[in-house]
Amino acid sequence: MSKVTTGATMSLDGFIAGPNHDGFDYLFKWYNRGDVETPTGNPKMTFRTSAASAEHLRKLTERLGALVVGRTLYNITNGWGGRHPLDTPTVVLTHERPADRPEDDENFVFVSTGIEDAVAKAKELAGGKEVGLNGGTIARQALDAGLLDEVHVDLVPVLLGSGIPFFGQIAGAPVEFEGPISLVEGDGVTHIAYRVVR
Amino acid sequence: MSKVTTGATMSLDGFIAGPNHDGFDYLFKWYNRGDVETPTGNPKMTFRTSAASAEHLRKLTERLGALVVGRTLYNITNGWGGRHPLDTPTVVLTHERPADRPEDDENFVFVSTGIEDAVAKAKELAGGKEVGLNGGTIARQALDAGLLDEVHVDLVPVLLGSGIPFFGQIAGAPVEFEGPISLVEGDGVTHIAYRVVR
Numbered sequence: 001m002s003k004v005t006t007g008a009t010m011s012l013d014g015f016i017a018g019p020n021h022d023g024f025d026y027l028f029k030w031y032n033r034g035d036v037e038t039p040t041g042n043p044k045m046t047f048r049t050s051a052a053s054a055e056h057l058r059k060l061t062e063r064l065g066a067l068v069v070g071r072t073l074y075n076i077t078n079g080w081g082g083r084h085p086l087d088t089p090t091v092v093l094t095h096e097r098p099a100d101r102p103e104d105d106e107n108f109v110f111v112s113t114g115i116e117d118a119v120a121k122a123k124e125l126a127g128g129k130e131v132g133l134n135g136g137t138i139a140r141q142a143l144d145a146g147l148l149d150e151v152h153v154d155l156v157p158v159l160l161g162s163g164i165p166f167f168g169q170i171a172g173a174p175v176e177f178e179g180p181i182s183l184v185e186g187d188g189v190t191h192i193a194y195r196v197v198r
Numbered sequence: 199m200s201k202v203t204t205g206a207t208m209s210l211d212g213f214i215a216g217p218n219h220d221g222f223d224y225l226f227k228w229y230n231r232g233d234v235e236t237p238t239g240n241p242k243m244t245f246r247t248s249a250a251s252a253e254h255l256r257k258l259t260e261r262l263g264a265l266v267v268g269r270t271l272y273n274i275t276n277g278w279g280g281r282h283p284l285d286t287p288t289v290v291l292t293h294e295r296p297a298d299r300p301e302d303d304e305n306f307v308f309v310s311t312g313i314e315d316a317v318a319k320a321k322e323l324a325g326g327k328e329v330g331l332n333g334g335t336i337a338r339q340a341l342d343a344g345l346l347d348e349v350h351v352d353l354v355p356v357l358l359g360s361g362i363p364f365f366g367q368i369a370g371a372p373v374e375f376e377g378p379i380s381l382v383e384g385d386g387v388t389h390i391a392y393r394v395v396r
Binding site: 011012013014018023026151153155157158159160161162165166167169170173174175176177178179180183185188190192194 | 210356357371
Protein backbone atom coordinates (compact mmCIF):
# COMPACT_ATOMS: atom_id res chain seq x y z
CA MET A 1 0.00 0.00 0.00
CA SER A 2 1.34 3.41 -0.91
CA LYS A 3 2.65 5.57 1.90
CA VAL A 4 1.22 9.11 1.86
CA THR A 5 3.63 11.90 2.67
CA THR A 6 3.68 15.66 2.43
CA GLY A 7 6.79 17.67 1.81
CA ALA A 8 7.65 21.32 1.38
CA THR A 9 10.38 23.86 1.87
CA MET A 10 9.45 25.82 4.99
CA SER A 11 10.82 29.00 6.54
CA LEU A 12 12.02 28.89 10.14
CA ASP A 13 8.81 30.70 11.10
CA GLY A 14 6.62 28.04 9.49
CA PHE A 15 5.67 29.40 6.07
CA ILE A 16 5.84 27.64 2.69
CA ALA A 17 5.26 30.90 0.81
CA GLY A 18 5.23 34.59 1.61
CA PRO A 19 2.06 36.65 2.07
CA ASN A 20 1.60 37.26 -1.68
CA HIS A 21 2.73 33.82 -2.92
CA ASP A 22 6.25 35.26 -2.83
CA GLY A 23 9.36 34.54 -0.80
CA PHE A 24 10.53 31.75 -3.12
CA ASP A 25 13.82 33.54 -3.82
CA TYR A 26 14.62 32.84 -0.19
CA LEU A 27 12.87 29.52 0.30
CA PHE A 28 14.21 27.80 -2.81
CA LYS A 29 17.78 29.13 -2.65
CA TRP A 30 19.00 25.74 -1.43
CA TYR A 31 17.99 24.17 -4.76
CA ASN A 32 20.77 26.20 -6.38
CA ARG A 33 23.59 26.70 -3.91
CA GLY A 34 25.82 23.69 -4.51
CA ASP A 35 27.60 21.97 -7.37
CA VAL A 36 25.97 18.55 -7.46
CA GLU A 37 23.47 18.44 -10.32
CA THR A 38 20.11 16.72 -10.10
CA PRO A 39 18.15 16.66 -13.37
CA THR A 40 14.37 17.09 -13.19
CA GLY A 41 11.43 16.13 -15.37
CA ASN A 42 11.83 19.55 -16.98
CA PRO A 43 14.91 19.63 -19.26
CA LYS A 44 15.25 23.38 -18.64
CA MET A 45 15.43 22.90 -14.86
CA THR A 46 18.37 21.29 -13.07
CA PHE A 47 18.90 21.48 -9.30
CA ARG A 48 22.46 22.27 -8.12
CA THR A 49 22.75 21.45 -4.44
CA SER A 50 25.13 20.14 -1.82
CA ALA A 51 25.96 16.44 -2.11
CA ALA A 52 23.79 15.70 0.93
CA SER A 53 20.75 17.45 -0.54
CA ALA A 54 21.33 15.81 -3.95
CA GLU A 55 21.32 12.38 -2.29
CA HIS A 56 18.16 13.41 -0.40
CA LEU A 57 16.48 14.46 -3.68
CA ARG A 58 17.58 11.26 -5.43
CA LYS A 59 15.99 9.12 -2.72
CA LEU A 60 12.82 11.25 -2.78
CA THR A 61 12.50 10.88 -6.56
CA GLU A 62 12.98 7.12 -6.30
CA ARG A 63 10.33 6.79 -3.60
CA LEU A 64 7.65 8.93 -5.23
CA GLY A 65 5.08 7.31 -7.49
CA ALA A 66 2.55 10.13 -7.77
CA LEU A 67 1.80 13.60 -6.44
CA VAL A 68 -1.29 15.47 -5.29
CA VAL A 69 -1.22 19.26 -5.67
CA GLY A 70 -3.74 22.08 -5.42
CA ARG A 71 -5.11 24.05 -8.31
CA THR A 72 -3.52 27.29 -7.09
CA LEU A 73 -0.02 25.86 -7.41
CA TYR A 74 -0.87 24.30 -10.76
CA ASN A 75 -1.97 27.72 -11.99
CA ILE A 76 0.98 29.63 -10.53
CA THR A 77 3.46 27.28 -12.19
CA ASN A 78 1.48 27.14 -15.42
CA GLY A 79 1.22 23.40 -15.03
CA TRP A 80 5.02 23.24 -14.77
CA GLY A 81 5.19 23.59 -18.56
CA GLY A 82 3.51 20.21 -19.07
CA ARG A 83 5.09 17.84 -16.50
CA HIS A 84 5.91 18.11 -12.81
CA PRO A 85 9.69 18.63 -12.23
CA LEU A 86 9.76 15.52 -10.03
CA ASP A 87 8.87 13.65 -13.27
CA THR A 88 5.85 12.03 -11.68
CA PRO A 89 2.16 11.71 -12.58
CA THR A 90 0.35 14.46 -10.71
CA VAL A 91 -3.21 14.62 -9.43
CA VAL A 92 -4.59 18.15 -9.30
CA LEU A 93 -7.38 18.69 -6.77
CA THR A 94 -9.61 21.37 -8.27
CA HIS A 95 -13.20 22.54 -8.35
CA GLU A 96 -13.15 22.58 -12.14
CA ARG A 97 -11.00 20.98 -14.83
CA PRO A 98 -8.95 23.55 -16.82
CA ALA A 99 -10.50 24.33 -20.22
CA ASP A 100 -7.26 23.47 -22.04
CA ARG A 101 -7.18 20.01 -20.39
CA PRO A 102 -10.31 18.22 -21.61
CA GLU A 103 -8.81 14.80 -20.74
CA ASP A 104 -6.45 13.35 -18.20
CA ASP A 105 -3.10 12.07 -19.48
CA GLU A 106 0.10 10.53 -18.12
CA ASN A 107 1.19 13.90 -16.71
CA PHE A 108 -1.91 15.34 -15.04
CA VAL A 109 -5.14 13.91 -13.66
CA PHE A 110 -7.85 16.27 -12.38
CA VAL A 111 -10.05 15.33 -9.43
CA SER A 112 -12.87 17.54 -8.16
CA THR A 113 -14.51 15.29 -5.56
CA GLY A 114 -12.30 15.96 -2.55
CA ILE A 115 -9.04 15.00 -0.90
CA GLU A 116 -9.96 11.33 -0.29
CA ASP A 117 -10.61 10.73 -3.98
CA ALA A 118 -7.52 12.69 -5.01
CA VAL A 119 -5.30 10.59 -2.73
CA ALA A 120 -7.03 7.36 -3.84
CA LYS A 121 -6.44 8.26 -7.49
CA ALA A 122 -2.79 9.07 -6.77
CA LYS A 123 -2.36 5.69 -5.04
CA GLU A 124 -3.68 4.00 -8.21
CA LEU A 125 -1.12 5.89 -10.27
CA ALA A 126 1.74 5.33 -7.84
CA GLY A 127 1.97 1.58 -8.40
CA GLY A 128 2.80 0.87 -4.76
CA LYS A 129 5.30 3.73 -4.51
CA GLU A 130 4.86 6.80 -2.30
CA VAL A 131 2.18 9.45 -2.83
CA GLY A 132 3.52 12.95 -2.17
CA LEU A 133 1.23 15.82 -1.20
CA ASN A 134 1.93 19.52 -1.39
CA GLY A 135 2.08 21.58 1.76
CA GLY A 136 -0.66 24.13 2.52
CA THR A 137 -4.34 23.38 2.00
CA ILE A 138 -3.76 19.90 0.54
CA ALA A 139 -1.58 18.84 3.48
CA ARG A 140 -4.05 20.25 6.00
CA GLN A 141 -7.01 18.46 4.40
CA ALA A 142 -5.10 15.17 4.31
CA LEU A 143 -3.99 15.52 7.93
CA ASP A 144 -7.52 16.35 9.06
CA ALA A 145 -8.89 13.38 7.08
CA GLY A 146 -6.37 10.97 8.63
CA LEU A 147 -4.79 10.20 5.25
CA LEU A 148 -1.24 11.32 6.03
CA ASP A 149 1.64 9.03 7.10
CA GLU A 150 4.68 11.31 7.12
CA VAL A 151 5.68 14.98 7.04
CA HIS A 152 8.91 15.98 5.28
CA VAL A 153 10.20 19.48 5.90
CA ASP A 154 13.06 21.21 4.11
CA LEU A 155 13.73 23.79 6.81
CA VAL A 156 15.35 27.01 5.60
CA PRO A 157 16.79 29.67 7.93
CA VAL A 158 14.76 32.65 6.81
CA LEU A 159 12.04 34.52 8.69
CA LEU A 160 9.30 35.55 6.26
CA GLY A 161 7.26 37.19 9.02
CA SER A 162 3.94 36.18 7.49
CA GLY A 163 2.62 34.03 4.67
CA ILE A 164 1.08 30.66 3.93
CA PRO A 165 1.68 28.13 6.73
CA PHE A 166 2.64 24.51 5.99
CA PHE A 167 -0.59 23.27 7.57
CA GLY A 168 -2.66 26.33 8.47
CA GLN A 169 -5.70 25.95 10.69
CA ILE A 170 -5.83 22.22 11.27
CA ALA A 171 -8.95 20.90 12.94
CA GLY A 172 -7.37 19.01 15.82
CA ALA A 173 -4.49 21.20 17.11
CA PRO A 174 -2.31 20.48 18.99
CA VAL A 175 -1.16 17.60 16.78
CA GLU A 176 2.02 15.71 17.67
CA PHE A 177 4.28 13.87 15.25
CA GLU A 178 6.89 11.20 16.01
CA GLY A 179 10.54 11.60 15.22
CA PRO A 180 12.55 12.92 13.52
CA ILE A 181 12.58 9.67 11.57
CA SER A 182 15.27 11.16 9.35
CA LEU A 183 17.54 14.19 9.52
CA VAL A 184 19.86 15.36 6.74
CA GLU A 185 22.02 18.47 6.97
CA GLY A 186 22.29 20.31 3.67
CA ASP A 187 23.75 23.75 2.91
CA GLY A 188 21.26 26.40 4.04
CA VAL A 189 18.62 23.71 4.53
CA THR A 190 17.86 20.90 6.96
CA HIS A 191 15.81 17.97 5.69
CA ILE A 192 13.67 16.62 8.53
CA ALA A 193 10.98 13.93 8.41
CA TYR A 194 8.34 13.01 11.00
CA ARG A 195 5.79 10.22 11.32
CA VAL A 196 2.12 11.12 11.77
CA VAL A 197 0.53 9.36 14.78
CA ARG A 198 -2.89 7.91 13.96
CA MET B 199 33.17 40.22 24.05
CA SER B 200 30.08 38.25 24.97
CA LYS B 201 28.22 36.58 22.17
CA VAL B 202 24.45 37.29 22.22
CA THR B 203 22.18 34.38 21.41
CA THR B 204 18.51 33.60 21.67
CA GLY B 205 17.14 30.15 22.28
CA ALA B 206 13.74 28.58 22.73
CA THR B 207 11.78 25.41 22.24
CA MET B 208 9.65 25.95 19.15
CA SER B 209 6.78 23.99 17.61
CA LEU B 210 7.09 22.87 14.00
CA ASP B 211 4.68 25.66 13.07
CA GLY B 212 6.88 28.33 14.69
CA PHE B 213 5.38 28.95 18.14
CA ILE B 214 7.17 29.11 21.50
CA ALA B 215 3.87 29.03 23.40
CA GLY B 216 0.25 28.35 22.61
CA PRO B 217 -2.42 31.04 22.20
CA ASN B 218 -3.06 31.34 25.96
CA HIS B 219 0.53 30.92 27.16
CA ASP B 220 -0.18 27.17 27.06
CA GLY B 221 1.13 24.26 24.99
CA PHE B 222 4.11 23.67 27.28
CA ASP B 223 3.01 20.08 27.97
CA TYR B 224 3.82 19.45 24.33
CA LEU B 225 6.73 21.84 23.83
CA PHE B 226 8.72 20.84 26.91
CA LYS B 227 8.10 17.08 26.73
CA TRP B 228 11.65 16.57 25.45
CA TYR B 229 13.03 17.83 28.79
CA ASN B 230 11.59 14.70 30.40
CA ARG B 231 11.64 11.84 27.90
CA GLY B 232 15.03 10.25 28.47
CA ASP B 233 17.09 8.82 31.29
CA VAL B 234 20.12 11.09 31.38
CA GLU B 235 19.75 13.53 34.26
CA THR B 236 20.78 17.18 34.07
CA PRO B 237 20.48 19.09 37.35
CA THR B 238 19.33 22.71 37.19
CA GLY B 239 19.70 25.76 39.40
CA ASN B 240 16.45 24.71 41.02
CA PRO B 241 16.96 21.65 43.28
CA LYS B 242 13.34 20.60 42.65
CA MET B 243 13.86 20.52 38.89
CA THR B 244 15.98 17.96 37.07
CA PHE B 245 15.87 17.43 33.30
CA ARG B 246 15.78 13.80 32.10
CA THR B 247 16.62 13.70 28.41
CA SER B 248 18.34 11.64 25.77
CA ALA B 249 22.15 11.54 26.02
CA ALA B 250 22.43 13.84 23.00
CA SER B 251 20.11 16.47 24.51
CA ALA B 252 21.87 16.20 27.89
CA GLU B 253 25.21 16.91 26.23
CA HIS B 254 23.58 19.80 24.36
CA LEU B 255 22.23 21.22 27.66
CA ARG B 256 25.61 20.76 29.38
CA LYS B 257 27.38 22.76 26.66
CA LEU B 258 24.67 25.45 26.78
CA THR B 259 25.00 25.82 30.55
CA GLU B 260 28.78 26.08 30.26
CA ARG B 261 28.57 28.76 27.59
CA LEU B 262 25.94 30.95 29.27
CA GLY B 263 27.06 33.78 31.55
CA ALA B 264 23.78 35.69 31.87
CA LEU B 265 20.23 35.77 30.56
CA VAL B 266 17.77 38.44 29.45
CA VAL B 267 14.08 37.61 29.86
CA GLY B 268 10.83 39.55 29.64
CA ARG B 269 8.63 40.47 32.55
CA THR B 270 5.75 38.28 31.34
CA LEU B 271 7.86 35.13 31.62
CA TYR B 272 9.24 36.24 34.96
CA ASN B 273 5.69 36.62 36.23
CA ILE B 274 4.39 33.36 34.73
CA THR B 275 7.20 31.38 36.35
CA ASN B 276 6.97 33.31 39.63
CA GLY B 277 10.59 34.33 39.21
CA TRP B 278 11.47 30.64 38.90
CA GLY B 279 11.19 30.38 42.69
CA GLY B 280 14.19 32.64 43.21
CA ARG B 281 16.79 31.61 40.62
CA HIS B 282 16.66 30.79 36.91
CA PRO B 283 16.90 27.00 36.30
CA LEU B 284 19.94 27.56 34.08
CA ASP B 285 21.63 28.76 37.31
CA THR B 286 22.62 32.06 35.76
CA PRO B 287 22.21 35.74 36.70
CA THR B 288 19.13 36.98 34.86
CA VAL B 289 18.27 40.45 33.61
CA VAL B 290 14.52 41.10 33.50
CA LEU B 291 13.43 43.76 31.01
CA THR B 292 10.37 45.40 32.56
CA HIS B 293 8.52 48.68 32.69
CA GLU B 294 8.51 48.59 36.47
CA ARG B 295 10.53 46.78 39.14
CA PRO B 296 8.44 44.24 41.12
CA ALA B 297 7.41 45.57 44.54
CA ASP B 298 8.91 42.53 46.30
CA ARG B 299 12.29 43.16 44.64
CA PRO B 300 13.44 46.57 45.90
CA GLU B 301 17.06 45.81 45.00
CA ASP B 302 18.94 43.80 42.42
CA ASP B 303 20.86 40.76 43.64
CA GLU B 304 23.00 37.94 42.23
CA ASN B 305 19.88 36.22 40.85
CA PHE B 306 17.85 38.98 39.20
CA VAL B 307 18.61 42.46 37.86
CA PHE B 308 15.75 44.65 36.62
CA VAL B 309 16.21 47.02 33.68
CA SER B 310 13.50 49.36 32.46
CA THR B 311 15.37 51.43 29.86
CA GLY B 312 15.13 49.17 26.83
CA ILE B 313 16.69 46.17 25.15
CA GLU B 314 20.10 47.79 24.51
CA ASP B 315 20.58 48.51 28.22
CA ALA B 316 19.28 45.09 29.22
CA VAL B 317 21.76 43.35 26.90
CA ALA B 318 24.60 45.68 28.01
CA LYS B 319 23.86 44.90 31.66
CA ALA B 320 23.77 41.16 30.91
CA LYS B 321 27.15 41.42 29.17
CA GLU B 322 28.60 43.02 32.33
CA LEU B 323 27.24 40.12 34.38
CA ALA B 324 28.32 37.45 31.89
CA GLY B 325 32.06 37.95 32.45
CA GLY B 326 32.89 37.29 28.81
CA LYS B 327 30.57 34.30 28.53
CA GLU B 328 27.47 34.13 26.36
CA VAL B 329 24.35 36.24 26.92
CA GLY B 330 21.17 34.25 26.27
CA LEU B 331 17.89 35.93 25.34
CA ASN B 332 14.40 34.51 25.55
CA GLY B 333 12.40 34.01 22.41
CA GLY B 334 9.36 36.17 21.71
CA THR B 335 9.36 39.93 22.23
CA ILE B 336 12.89 40.04 23.68
CA ALA B 337 14.36 38.14 20.71
CA ARG B 338 12.47 40.30 18.22
CA GLN B 339 13.65 43.55 19.83
CA ALA B 340 17.26 42.31 19.90
CA LEU B 341 17.11 41.18 16.27
CA ASP B 342 15.59 44.49 15.15
CA ALA B 343 18.25 46.41 17.14
CA GLY B 344 21.10 44.41 15.56
CA LEU B 345 22.17 42.99 18.92
CA LEU B 346 21.78 39.30 18.11
CA ASP B 347 24.57 36.92 16.99
CA GLU B 348 22.93 33.50 16.96
CA VAL B 349 19.53 31.79 17.05
CA HIS B 350 19.20 28.41 18.78
CA VAL B 351 16.01 26.47 18.17
CA ASP B 352 14.89 23.31 19.95
CA LEU B 353 12.47 22.16 17.26
CA VAL B 354 9.63 19.95 18.49
CA PRO B 355 7.29 18.01 16.17
CA VAL B 356 3.99 19.41 17.34
CA LEU B 357 1.59 21.72 15.50
CA LEU B 358 0.06 24.19 17.95
CA GLY B 359 -1.97 25.90 15.21
CA SER B 360 -1.60 29.34 16.77
CA GLY B 361 0.26 31.04 19.58
CA ILE B 362 3.27 33.21 20.31
CA PRO B 363 5.82 33.13 17.49
CA PHE B 364 9.58 32.90 18.18
CA PHE B 365 10.15 36.32 16.63
CA GLY B 366 6.74 37.75 15.75
CA GLN B 367 6.51 40.81 13.57
CA ILE B 368 10.15 41.69 12.97
CA ALA B 369 10.83 45.02 11.31
CA GLY B 370 12.94 43.85 8.41
CA ALA B 371 11.36 40.60 7.14
CA PRO B 372 12.46 38.61 5.22
CA VAL B 373 15.54 38.04 7.40
CA GLU B 374 18.01 35.31 6.46
CA PHE B 375 20.27 33.44 8.85
CA GLU B 376 23.39 31.41 8.05
CA GLY B 377 23.75 27.75 8.79
CA PRO B 378 22.83 25.50 10.51
CA ILE B 379 26.05 26.11 12.43
CA SER B 380 25.13 23.16 14.63
CA LEU B 381 22.60 20.34 14.46
CA VAL B 382 21.94 17.81 17.23
CA GLU B 383 19.31 15.07 17.00
CA GLY B 384 17.57 14.42 20.30
CA ASP B 385 14.50 12.32 21.05
CA GLY B 386 11.40 14.24 19.98
CA VAL B 387 13.51 17.36 19.51
CA THR B 388 16.09 18.69 17.06
CA HIS B 389 18.58 21.27 18.34
CA ILE B 390 19.47 23.64 15.49
CA ALA B 391 21.59 26.81 15.62
CA TYR B 392 21.94 29.59 13.06
CA ARG B 393 24.17 32.65 12.75
CA VAL B 394 22.57 36.08 12.33
CA VAL B 395 23.95 37.99 9.33
CA ARG B 396 24.68 41.64 10.14
